[in-house]
Amino acid sequence: MKKAAVILGSDSDLKLAEDAFSVFEAYGIPYEKHIFSAHRTPDEAAAFASQAREKGFGVLIAGAGMAAHLAGALAARTTLPVIGIPLAAGPFQGMDALFSTVQMPSGIPVATVGVNGAKNAALLAAEILSLEDDGLAQKLQDARAEMRNTVLLEDQKLQG
Ligand code: RP5
DSSP states (O other): OOEEEEEESOGGGHHHHHHHHHHHHHTTOOEEEEEOOTTTSHHHHHHHHHHHTTTTEEEEEEEEESSOOHHHHHHTTOSSOEEEEEEOOSTTTTHHHHHHHHOOOTTSOOEEOOTTOHHHHHHHHHHHHGGGOHHHHHHHHHHHHHHHHHHHHHHHHHTO
16 A cells, blocks of 8 residues: 655644544554654755655645645645645634645645644545555445444434
C-alpha cells in the first residue's frame, strides 16, 4: 500500500491532528508525520512535496492554522491528492484557515475538510488509498456497517 503523510505547520498543531494518526493506526495504513511550515520552512515543505510521489506516498494531508498556506504550497509541488485541514489556532477560531485552505486558485486543487477535521481527512485519505487496496476498502465498508448499527441501536433505545 502507498503511504500517507500528515504535515503540520507547527508543533502547536499536533494535538489537533491526533485523530488522523489514530485512524491510520486503526486501519493499518503506513504513514509519516512531519512539521513543515509554508512560511517558516518553505524550502523543506516544497522539497517534501516534490519528492513525495517517488518516495511512495499516495496522499498528503496538510494541517495548518491562521493564514494557512501549507496545503496549497504542497499542492503546488505535487500532483498527488492533497487534503487540507484548516485548524482553529488563532483568534478567528479556524475561519481564517478555512478560507485560506479552501479557496485555492483554479488549477491547483486542495480537498478541504471542515475546521479541525483531522478524522475525516484521514478517512478521505484512506478512501483514496483503498482504490488500490481491496483489504482496506473492505475495512472501510465494515466501519460504515458498524456505524450504521450504532445509530440504529441509539434509535431503538430512544423508542424505549
Ligand atoms: C500556523 O500558525 C501553524 O499551522 C499554527 O496553526 C499557527 C501558529 O503556529 P505557532 O506560532 O504556534 O507555531 O503556521
